[in-house]
Amino acid sequence: MSVLEIENVTKDYGHGRGIFDVTFHVEEGEVFGFLGPNGAGKTTTIRHIMGFSKPQKGHTYVNGRDSWTEYYINQKEIGYLPGEIALPESLTGKQFIKMMAELRGITDLTHTEYLIKKFELEQNGGIKRMSLGMKRKLAVVTAFMHDPKVLVLDEPTSGLDPMMQDVFIEFIKEEKQRGKTILLSSHIFSEIDATCDRIAIIKDGRIVSNFVADDLRHKETKTIKLEFVQKNDYERFIKSMSASDVMDIVLEKPQHQQVKVEVTDAKINQFFAIIADYELKFMSEVPFTLEDYFMDFYDRNK
Numbered sequence: 163m164s165v166l167e168i169e170n171v172t173k174d175y176g177h178g179r180g181i182f183d184v185t186f187h188v189e190e191g192e193v194f195g196f197l198g199p200n201g202a203g204k205t206t207t208i209r210h211i212m213g214f215s216k217p218q219k220g221h222t223y224v225n226g227r228d229s230w231t232e233y234y235i236n237q238k239e240i241g242y243l244p245g246e247i248a249l250p251e252s253l254t255g256k257q258f259i260k261m262m263a264e265l266r267g268i269t270d271l272t273h274t275e276y277l278i279k280k281f282e283l284e285q286n287g288g289i290k291r292m293s294l295g296m297k298r299k300l301a302v303v304t305a306f307m308h309d310p311k312v313l314v315l316d317e318p319t320s321g322l323d324p325m326m327q328d329v330f331i332e333f334i335k336e337e338k339q340r341g342k343t344i345l346l347s348s349h350i351f352s353e354i355d356a357t358c359d360r361i362a363i364i365k366d367g368r369i370v371s372n373f374v375a376d377d378l379r380h381k382e383t384k385t386i387k388l389e390f391v392q393k394n395d396y397e398r399f400i401k402s403m404s405a406s407d408v409m410d411i412v413l414e415k416p417q418h419q420q421v422k423v424e425v426t427d428a429k430i431n432q433f434f435a436i437i438a439d440y441e442l443k444f445m446s447e448v449p450f451t452l453e454d455y456f457m458d459f460y461d462r463n464k
């Protein structure tokens with residue numbers, strides 16, 4: 163049994179909007195990245211997991227319990243940070259924290275104090291006058307004060323300044339170390355790349371890719387950029403390599419005598435043997451990032 167199970171969930175808002183047949187699982191101790199641009203369906207999916215929204219089709223489960231019918235039990239185990247936060251403006255930060263501690267039946271405030279310190283929350287002022295960043299910090303503290311085993315985070319770093327974004331990423335890593343199960347939605351590649359074990363990409367309400375992050379990090383194909391000193395070398399290379407099974411030419415720039423090629427690791431020695439025959443101005447590997455993969459995906463499927 164997975165900690166979070168999303169099984170064929172559909173919520174059709176009409177005009178092609180909503181989520182369609184969304185399926186993925188988050189295992190215990192895993193950090194799962196849920197990546198997609200604005201409007202892709204991240205929040206809608208998460209609201210189903212939290213039991214705020216009833217699926218038209220399919221089910222979601224938290225530790226085997228249905229999100230919709232067993233909402234109250236599930237809430238106790240999850241720390242949920244919504245994308246858009248709503249806080250009681252008439253209270254001070256301190257009053258809100260006290261209220262949430264009472265609601266959750268927390269008597270030992272050690273973990274709460276730890277979070278306040280970590281996120282540098284100024285809890286004394288009125289919520290109404292807090293900056294957006296400070297409100298988000300308050301939301302973070304009250305979402306995780308009961309030290310939940312499962313964290314569901316909907317674009318958690320939006321509205322935080324860059325330094326606090328780093329603190330938050332460090333917090334996710336620490337929580338992972340402590341064995342937490344984490345679902346992290348984001349449209350920011352770097353934070354997904356820095357934290358996640360598995361990544362699903364959602365586009366127009368549908369999961370279009372679901373993969374182990376390390377498979378992408380250790381991708382077996384390298385992209386290499388070459389520039390030739392001589393124009394006739396460039397032309398000879400293009401001519402003899404266009405039907406080669408050692409490499410694929412992915413980009414030609416005749417005006418600069420440059421090419422970009424893709425070579426699998428298994429053929430890298432053959433590749434070096436071939437290019438030894440040419441005079442090169444430079445050769446460099448183009449690092450492959452999650453962003454490349456994501457953009458490639460979006461472009462290719464347009």
Ligand SMILES: Nc1ncnc2c1ncn2[C@@H]1O[C@H](COP(=O)(O)OP(=O)(O)O)[C@@H](O)[C@H]1O
Nearest residue numbers: 175179180198199200201202203204205206207
């Ligand atoms: N309550 C709603 N009624 C109608 N359309 C909605 C509702 N909630 C979301 N949508 C639409 O569903 C799509 C997915 O939205 P959302 O899940 O918020 O995306 P994301 O969180 O990835 O930005 C969008 O096209 C959005 O406009």
Ligand SMILES: [Mg+2]
Nearest residue numbers: 204205206245
């Ligand atoms: Mg959203």
